[in-house]
Amino acid sequence: MSAAVLIENLQKSYGDVQAVKDISFTVQPGEIFGLLGPNGAGKTTTIRCLCTLAKPDAGKIEVGGISAVASPKAVRQRLGYVAQEVAIDKVLTGRELLKLQAALYHLPQKIIGDRIQQLIEVLGLEEYANKKTGTYSGGIRKRLDLAAGLLHQPEVLILDEPTVGLDIESRMVVWEFLQELRSAGTTVLITSHYLEEIDALADRLAIIDRGVVIAEGKPSELKDKLGGDRVTLRIREFTSDEEADKAKHILESLSFVEEVIINAVQGNSLNLIVKSGQSSLSKIEQSLAEVELPTFSLAQSRPSLDDVYLAATGQTIMDAQIASSSARDLKKEKKQQMK
Amino acid sequence: MSQSISSQNIKSVLAPNPGISGQSNQQSSSLGDFIQETLALTQRLFIQLQRRPSTLVAGIIQPFMWLVLFGALFSKAPSGLFGTDLSYAKFLAPGVIVFTAFSGALNAGLPVMFDREFGFLNRLLVAPLSSRYSIVAASTVYIIALSFIQTAVIVLASAILGAGLPGLAGLSAIALIVFLIVLGVTALSLGLAFALPGHIELIAVIFVTNLPLLFASTALAPLSFMADWLQVIASLNPLTYAIEPIRYIYGHGDWAINSIVMDTPWFGFSFGAVILVLLAFDALILLAIQPLLRRRFA
Ligand SMILES: Nc1ncnc2c1ncn2[C@@H]1O[C@H](COP(=O)(O)OP(=O)(O)OP(=O)(O)O)[C@@H](O)[C@H]1O
Numbered sequence: 001m002s003a004a005v006l007i008e009n010l011q012k013s014y015g016d017v018q019a020v021k022d023i024s025f026t027v028q029p030g031e032i033f034g035l036l037g038p039n040g041a042g043k044t045t046t047i048r049c050l051c052t053l054a055k056p057d058a059g060k061i062e063v064g065g066i067s068a069v070a071s072p073k074a075v076r077q078r079l080g081y082v083a084q085e086v087a088i089d090k091v092l093t094g095r096e097l098l099k100l101q102a103a104l105y106h107l108p109q110k111i112i113g114d115r116i117q118q119l120i121e122v123l124g125l126e127e128y129a130n131k132k133t134g135t136y137s138g139g140i141r142k143r144l145d146l147a148a149g150l151l152h153q154p155e156v157l158i159l160d161e162p163t164v165g166l167d168i169e170s171r172m173v174v175w176e177f178l179q180e181l182r183s184a185g186t187t188v189l190i191t192s193h194y195l196e197e198i199d200a201l202a203d204r205l206a207i208i209d210r211g212v213v214i215a216e217g218k219p220s221e222l223k224d225k226l227g228g229d230r231v232t233l234r235i236r237e238f239t240s241d242e243e244a245d246k247a248k249h250i251l252e253s254l255s256f257v258e259e260v261i262i263n264a265v266q267g268n269s270l271n272l273i274v275k276s277g278q279s280s281l282s283k284i285e286q287s288l289a290e291v292e293l294p295t296f297s298l299a300q301s302r303p304s305l306d307d308v309y310l311a312a313t314g315q316t317i318m319d320a321q322i323a324s325s326s327a328r329d330l331k332k333e334k335k336q337q338m339k
Numbered sequence: 340m341s342q343s344i345s346s347q348n349i350k351s352v353l354a355p356n357p358g359i360s361g362q363s364n365q366q367s368s369s370l371g372d373f374i375q376e377t378l379a380l381t382q383r384l385f386i387q388l389q390r391r392p393s394t395l396v397a398g399i400i401q402p403f404m405w406l407v408l409f410g411a412l413f414s415k416a417p418s419g420l421f422g423t424d425l426s427y428a429k430f431l432a433p434g435v436i437v438f439t440a441f442s443g444a445l446n447a448g449l450p451v452m453f454d455r456e457f458g459f460l461n462r463l464l465v466a467p468l469s470s471r472y473s474i475v476a477a478s479t480v481y482i483i484a485l486s487f488i489q490t491a492v493i494v495l496a497s498a499i500l501g502a503g504l505p506g507l508a509g510l511s512a513i514a515l516i517v518f519l520i521v522l523g524v525t526a527l528s529l530g531l532a533f534a535l536p537g538h539i540e541l542i543a544v545i546f547v548t549n550l551p552l553l554f555a556s557t558a559l560a561p562l563s564f565m566a567d568w569l570q571v572i573a574s575l576n577p578l579t580y581a582i583e584p585i586r587y588i589y590g591h592g593d594w595a596i597n598s599i600v601m602d603t604p605w606f607g608f609s610f611g612a613v614i615l616v617l618l619a620f621d622a623l624i625l626l627a628i629q630p631l632l633r634r635r636f637a
């Protein structure tokens with residue numbers, strides 16, 4: 001069976017900005033695949049090329065084995081697309097927008113009414129369907145857009161940062177819905193810069209950074225590959241520099257400890273990378289007790305996707321996020337996109 | 340998520356189904372698809388109009404004011420000034436009909452431009468439209484319908500103001516002429532909506548085209564009143580080719596396809612010849628915008 005989505009060595013520039021330098025990944029049928037990356041990583045550009053809104057400069061894009069460049073219409077029929085910024089006609093009601101969408105995807109006239117009603121019910125839009133979309137909250141708009149994207153029962157649903165700007169409740173609604181969608185057999189491709197979102201939802205993911213893929217695989221795989229567990233240790237609520245140094249020295253001599261970092265911002269707490277699968281915590285506590293250092297708190301965790309990103313780029317996603325948002329000219333991009 | 344629908348049903352609602360659009364008979368239904376998408380897009384424009392009728396209201400009040408104000412402006416003009424037994428009301432009605440249709444058509448590109456700017460157009464472009472010309476077709480159908488409504492109101496108002504009412508054949512001929520001028524100008528405006536960078540530029544183009552084309556036509560004054568150079572321009576202006584035959588219809592109950600309805604500095608045009616000129620104008624514009632549309636619709 002061919003991959004649901006195949007992207008190989010995709011490149012796309014806007015003027016002299018290389019939005020996508022070299023992106024490849026494969027989405028298998030029936031899975032939720034996450035594209036994780038900070039602002040400006042090239043997620044939306046990749047999605048725009050996939051949805052046939054932008055022509056790639058180079059590379060291969062296939063949906064169910066069909067080339068998006070050679071047969072754009074066949075690809076459009078197979079994809080549902082929920083854009084990052086929802087564009088709705090404020091004057092239309094939700095139901096009218098869905099009717100328009102149904103006609104654009106050529107649903108047979110006789111099933112349109114039923115199909116729209118089903119989606120309205122599944123997405124809990126009964127109360128809003130006959131109101132103008134201009135009156136909707138962000139969460140309701142997203143749900144309407146999900147309904148619109150699924151009206152023609154696409155094989156692959158693409159969502160570009162579907163939960164940005166949503167409150168926690170609406171975000172949970174979207175997450176649960178995507179899981180339901182997967183169990184119904186629809187392939188889902190979702191972009192996000194929220195680690196937890198991708199970690200919680202995605203069967204597999206690709207992390208992209210500045211237009212290139214830096215890791216691809218299952219969340220657990222990527223984290224395991226990184227190796228070791230993360231241990232956070234506080235000797236006291238606020239530890240003195242001397243005590244922190246002393247503890248660091250002692251812990252570094254332990255055989256299962258790979259690295260010790262003193263986090264001054266967090267009151268000199270200690271971050272350790274330890275070999276996984278050992279009874280590390282009790283050994284740490286014991287060796288501290290031997291030199292009469294107390295333990296205020298001690299916790300062990302598996303590495304997170306942020307640690308994966310950190311290991312590959314040397315900064316956390318949050319840091320990258322802050323760095324890139326100051327460097328973008330959104331007006332100019334909007335202009336470019338219309339060309 | 341919803342209580343009223345069982346989980347088994349939810350599954351079947353959400354499951355993929357590539358056959359839903361009846362792809363088996365792909366080729367044969369593509370005309371049907373084109374009609375379906377065009378109708379849906381047209382319907383959207385009419386819903387917008389119904390919920391925000393101010394453009395239509397303004398589009399009816401404005402020509403009405405033209406009729407009343409210009410009528411009053413020349414109401415004491417010597418009789419026969421605008422041609423034998425042609426009152427100014429009769430003279431003015433055709434000018435207002437054509438100019439109103441023209442202005443409306445010139446603005447046709449604006450909604451499309453706003454769809455582009457707000458990203459709504461992307462919703463249409465990711466859909467498997469049978470042809471993206473359905474977007475153009477929908478706007479054209481909509482603008483033509485609006486022009487017919489406006490024309491009907493102007494014809495009635497003029498009748499009340501003393502211009503008389505052409506017969507059924509005359510009214511049909513007027514509809515044909517309005518159709519031809521609106522088709523070409525709408526196509527031009529839509530072409531610009533895809534070619535220009537944004538709505539500021541489109542509005543600028545509309546602004547510099549609108550009134551000059553009005554004054555360089557025979558809408559408000561006959562050719563014989565004009566300076567020689569303006570006569571030449573007015574004789575090349577497509578608006579003149581729409582105004583003059585309608586004016587002839589208003590002035591003569593007994594017009595025919597070979598009646599000479601229009602004089603230029605060079606030669607006269609029969610009714611049939613004027614229609615051919617308008618057809619040529621449409622063909623020229625439709626050809627000219629092809630590359631603009633294709634660039635975006637490739
Ligand atoms: N239309 C455009 N014109 C010029 N530059 C662009 C355009 N679109 C994107 N870029 C640039 O390309 C890079 C990738 O942008 P893209 O929108 O694909 O990122 P993203 O991962 O979707 O980010 P975000 O999380 O902010 O949505 C950025 O540096 C951006 O400034």
Ligand SMILES: [Mg+2]
Nearest residue numbers: 043044084161
């Ligand atoms: Mg984006």
